[in-house]
Structure formats: C-alpha cells, structure tokens
Amino acid sequence: MTPKEPHIAPELYAILAKVSDPEIPVLSIMDMGVVRSAIIDENNYVTVQITPTYSGCPAMDVIGDDIKSALAAAGYSATVELVLSPAWTTDWITKEGRKALKKYGIAPPLTAEADKDVLLHGKRLVPCPQCKSTHTVLVSQFGSTACKALFKCLDCKEPFDYFKCLK
Amino acid sequence: MKQDLYTYILGIADNNLILGQRLGELCGHGPSLETDIACTNISLDLLGQVRSYYQYAAQLNERLTSEDQIAFMRTEREYLNVLLVEQPNTNFAYTIARQFLYDIFHKLFIQNLQNSTDQTLVAIANKAIKEVSYHQRFSSDWIVRLGDGTDESHEKIQTAIDDLWTYTNELFQLTPNDEQMIKAGKGVNTALFKDTYYAQINSILNEATLATPQSKWFQKGGKEGIHTEHMGYILSDLQYMQRTYPNMEW
Numbered sequence: 001m002t003p004k005e006p007h008i009a010p011e012l013y014a015i016l017a018k019v020s021d022p023e024i025p026v027l028s029i030m031d032m033g034v035v036r037s038a039i040i041d042e043n044n045y046v047t048v049q050i051t052p053t054y055s056g057c058p059a060m061d062v063i064g065d066d067i068k069s070a071l072a073a074a075g076y077s078a079t080v081e082l083v084l085s086p087a088w089t090t091d092w093i094t095k096e097g098r099k100a101l102k103k104y105g106i107a108p109p110l111t112a113e114a115d116k117d118v119l120l121h122g123k124r125l126v127p128c129p130q131c132k133s134t135h136t137v138l139v140s141q142f143g144s145t146a147c148k149a150l151f152k153c154l155d156c157k158e159p160f161d162y163f164k165c166l167k
Numbered sequence: 168m169k170q171d172l173y174t175y176i177l178g179i180a181d182n183n184l185i186l187g188q189r190l191g192e193l194c195g196h197g198p199s200l201e202t203d204i205a206c207t208n209i210s211l212d213l214l215g216q217v218r219s220y221y222q223y224a225a226q227l228n229e230r231l232t233s234e235d236q237i238a239f240m241r242t243e244r245e246y247l248n249v250l251l252v253e254q255p256n257t258n259f260a261y262t263i264a265r266q267f268l269y270d271i272f273h274k275l276f277i278q279n280l281q282n283s284t285d286q287t288l289v290a291i292a293n294k295a296i297k298e299v300s301y302h303q304r305f306s307s308d309w310i311v312r313l314g315d316g317t318d319e320s321h322e323k324i325q326t327a328i329d330d331l332w333t334y335t336n337e338l339f340q341l342t343p344n345d346e347q348m349i350k351a352g353k354g355v356n357t358a359l360f361k362d363t364y365y366a367q368i369n370s371i372l373n374e375a376t377l378a379t380p381q382s383k384w385f386q387k388g389g390k391e392g393i394h395t396e397h398m399g400y401i402l403s404d405l406q407y408m409q410r411t412y413p414n415m416e417w
Contacts, residue, residue, distance in 0.1 A: 055294055056215025084219060085290035087297065119304070140201035141305050142208040146298075150201065166297050 007037040012046065015074045022062045023145050026104040029063060033092025036083055046071055046078035051088045053166070054146040090166045105129050106148065107162040115165035119149065126162050128153035136160075168351075172285070173227040174247070175348045177237070178390060179276075180220035181248035184238060185398075186269060187213035188405050189256060198259045205305055206262065212298040219291045235416075239409035243402055244392035251334035253389070253397050257327070260313060260320070264327035267306040271367050272338045274299045275360045284352035307371050314375025321376065328372070329380050336385035338364070 008016070008030075016038060017030045029035055029050070036049040048067055052060050064080040071078040090109040093101075098108040107129050109115065117123040119141060127134050133155040143150040148161040190210035197203025221234035231237045251269055256262045277299050280292035313324040339357045341349070348354025369379045388394065408415060 052215070052294070054212060054215060055219060055291075055298060056211035056213070058211070084294050085286075087290075087294045140205060141301070141308075142201070142205040144204075146208050146211055150204075164301075 006033075006035060007039065008035065009038055009040050009046075012038045012040065012048075012071075012076075015070050015076075016048070016067065019063065019066045019070050021059055022066070023059050024101070024104065024106065026100045027097055028100075029067070031094045031097030031100060033094065033097070034063065034088065040076070044076065046076045048078055048080045049083045050080060051083050051086075053088050056146060088166070090163065093163075101163060102129050105160055107151065107160060109163045109165040112165050112167045118162075119164070126151055128156060128158065129160055130158045131156040169227045171344055171347055172353065173224050174344050175354055176220050176224040176227075176288075178247045178342070178345065179280075180217050180224070181246050182252050182269070182273075183213040183217045183220070184405075185246070185248045185401060186252035186265075187211075187217065188401055189252065189254075189265075190262075192256055193262065202259070209266070209302050209305070212295075212302065216291065216295045216298070219294070223287050223291070235409070239406050243394060243398055246389075246394070246398070246402070247392060248389050248394075249334065249337045250386055250389040250395050251331065251337065253395055253401055254331060254334065255397055258323065260323040260327040261331070263306055263309045263313065264324060264331050266302070267310050267371070268328075268331055268335055268368070269338075270299065270303040270306045271371075272335075272364055274303050275364060276355055276357065279355040279357075279360065283355070288353065310371055310377070311375040314372070314377040324375070325377050328377060329382075332380040332382055333384060333386045335365075335368075337387040337389060340387055340390055342390055 013030070016035055017028045019029045021027050021029060021032055032053070034050050034053065036051050038046065038048045040046050050060065050063060050067070060082065064082070067080050068078050093108070101108045107126050110118065110125060114125050118125050119138060122138065124134050124136055126136050128136050131153060133153055135154045136151050137154060138149060139152050139159065140150040143161045147164060147166070149164050150159065151162050152159045187210040190206045190213070193203060193206045195203065197206055217238070218234055221237045224237055225231065225233050228237070231240060251265060254261065254265055274296070277292045277296050280288055281296065283289050283292070310324065313320040315321070339361045341357065345354055349356045372379050
C-alpha cells in the first residue's frame, strides 16, 4: 500500500507540531507521522485523524486529548478520530524526528532489511546514540514500550532503546 | 447478517483477549525482566487489536454496545475463544509453548484476513500483521533456545508442547457460522493453511531438537463456549471491577 501524504491545513500545522508523544516527549506528533489529516470546515470546526503506531499504544488516548486542548487554546473546537488504514510505518518519521530521537538517546529505526539482520541474525548495525559505536548487542526484542527494543553498547557500556523498524 | 458478523468477530477477538489476560498475569512475575516486559508487550499488542475488533463488534450488537461491555459483561458460555489460549502459565515453558502454537496460527490467520471483503477487518489485519510477525519471532526464538538449551530446558519445553498439543486442532475447527462467513467472503478458510501450520511448527521443533507430538486425539469446545476448568477463574479476575462497580470507567 502506498501511504498517501497527510493532508494538514497549513494554519493548524504549528499548533499540532507543539503536541508531543507523551512517552517520547522530544518527538512532535507531526515528526512522528501519526497525524494523517487535519481539516477545518466552514464553521471553523477541526477534524483531526491520527493513526496508532501499535494497536495497543496507550499513548493514543493522551495524544487525542492533547490535540484537543492545543486546538482549544488556539480557539478551535475539534474532533479527533482514530484511523487504522493505511497502517503506520516508521518511514513516516521525518528527518527532524529521527534527529530528535537520536539526541534523546533512542537509536532511530534502520531500513527493514538491516532491522531484520539485527533482530534476527544478531548483526551489529545499530549505532549507539551515546558514542556512535556499532559494537552493540540486542538485549531484548521488547523494550520500555511496544515500539522499541533494548540494546546495550559494548564500548561505552550504556544500555539504550532502539526504535524498531515497522513496515 | 449483522449478528453473524458479530459472532464471527468475537471468535477472532476473544482469543486475543484471553491470551492477553494470561500474559498480563506475568506482569511483575516474569522469569526475567526482559521476558516479563516481552510477555506484557505482546499482551498489550493483543489487547490493542481486541479494542479495534470489539469497537467494530459493538456497532453490530443491540445488547452490548461498547467495547468494555463486550469484554466484561458476558457469561462464560458467551466467550468463543479456543481452549489453547486459556491454559495456565504453569511455568515459562508452558507460556512459550502456548504462545508459539498460537502465534504460528495467528500470523497465518491474519495474513488471510487481509483478503477479506470486509474493509474494517482488513484494516485491523493490516495493522496487526506487523505485530503478530514480531510475536512469532519471539516465541519461535524461545522454542529453539529452550529446546536446544540445557537438558532441563529441553525436557520442560518438550513436556509443555506435548501437553498443549491436544488443543491445536481446535484452531482449525469451523463452526456453521464460520462457514457462512467464509461463503460471504468475509471469513478466513483456515482449512487452507492447516497443513502449512503443522509444517511450520514441525520445522521449528526440528530446529529446536524437539519431537513433534504424534497424538491424534484433540480437545475442542471453546469455539462453542464450552471451556476448560480454568476459564471461570480467568473471568473472575478479568470481570471483577465491572461486576463490583458496574459501569465504572478509568
């Protein structure tokens, strides 16, 4: 499926960009790619569509509420809808989003192929977000949230989260 | 037709709910921090999928009109999950064996559900397939680690596989309602991948130096609401809050 480009009304962009993922506060929901559309109708009423990263992502309810309050603060009433299709992929995380993740200490997702090599065949490809060494190993396929796996760096000895590639 | 679809959705989703509940029991009690987190993360994925299924089902039913009512307000006979998923976390080998025997089926099922003529089910399946693939990797890896591990881990996982084997065939049982949904193009014809299921299981058990059970005697009943002795205990935990404080919300 080819993901269609999200349709965001230009005047809403800056408002929505201020809302962040509660579990990864440095990452705006716009950079995360979870906002699929935001439109204003003739009565100035806003409808926002968001899509979950994972089916069970507990952050979605909070994100929905945060969107509503950010829009209310800017003078808009809004409805937030959850859409499942097309399904979210890590490709929708923007360049800025990937930078923000890295700076925060979370290794951003590699390509799907590399991800498989790392998670299935134990290859050392994920660079440590602290010291940049790829001398890293997978500790657990599941990390602090459903979207992350736990790694440790064998050089600087720091444990870190890796944002799993989801295609 | 609405009622048939409702029943069909429960037949898929109840498996996730009950398995999610079983995995949730391990929260804070897993054998290691990593496996504890893995089991509860898988539980979270399954419950997330359940929410999508039940939200859809709630639009089709007159009595139970919200996801919570469907999850919490039914009697035991109204749950349509297979017997496999309600089996207890006897030890880590049982937890992994149960997960493995379900994950292989779940992935094949979801792959086929992607071709349903029902667009909501397709959307749920497109989302779930990525998660389920990951679960299958996790449980298959552990089957190999335990089977090809120490003498003790080998023996424990073999015992668990042997004991749970009797619940595998029910995954492929088709109720009259299932058959109707298959005819309507919405349901998944599980008969088409039964051989693939057992071949995949066999191949991973081989890799794990484990023997594939040969027993041809299988249990069934869950798909008709007739459950094992464990189900009542699961439901009393699961439903406690809603039964004690009806209509409570978080």
